[in-house]
Amino acid sequence: MGDAVDELYGVFGLIRRPARVEGCSHCVGPDEDRRLLDRPLRSLPPEDLARYAAKALNTWGGAEEFRYFVPRLLECAAADAFGYPDPEIVFGKLVTAEWRTWVADERAAVEAFLRAWWAEALEDHPVRPGIATRLSCLATTGVGLDPFLSAWGRLATTAAIRHLREFVIDDVEWWPDPRLIVFWDRHGPGYRQVITWLTDGRLVAAVEAAFEGETRDDVLELLAEIHTALAPG
Structure with missing residues (x-):
């Protein structure tokens, strides 16, 4: 950074x-x-x-x-x-x-700054501003969010998992349809990219893969909460 x-x-x-x-x-x-x-x-x-x-x-x-x-x-x-x-x-x-x-x-230089700011969040927990705010900030710049979401979805750090648990529980309303509840342009492409990432099965698969390879009880609990939010059935 x-x-x-x-x-x-x-x-x-x-x-x-x-x-x-x-x-x-x-x-x-x-x-x-x-x-x-x-x-x-x-x-x-x-x-x-x-x-x-x-x-x-x-x-x-x-x-x-x-x-x-x-x-x-x-x-x-x-x-x-x-x-x-x-x-x-x-x-x-x-x-x-x-x-x-x-x-x-x-x-x-701007793009490198945005990538570093996002990578910082995936390495640390908690962060200020929180990851939901960082994601919506990225969306307001007009950059494509898929690379940022893909990096998050690898769940490569405990911080990334903790952020995801908070995001799917605190920053998404799931019923009757998924809706992001922080500062978002709901008609913008970034909003749709995030909703698709949450709902098309990629993230559920990533959580299940992380669960299979995890041994720490506290992290397993976080993954279980995330999975319940993403796939309540």
């Missing part, structure tokens, strides 16, 4: 610091951008950046200014350091900024 953050700052550090970040005169004070620009980006406190994080690309600044702030915005959102805005709002601004049209090095 540290390497991915460093790469973000290295790649986006080539973008010149804006002289000003203009905003809607009704929403942003005339000198409110000074707190964003008068210190090095990496040392910018989350509380100084939070208001911009909420208003960026809507009523404060455009895509070029946003690209300058991307490393710190993603670093803070990934740590749930803002309080408000929610991490999903910040990650979703990548789509508003049309990040898929950025130069190859910038796209690659």
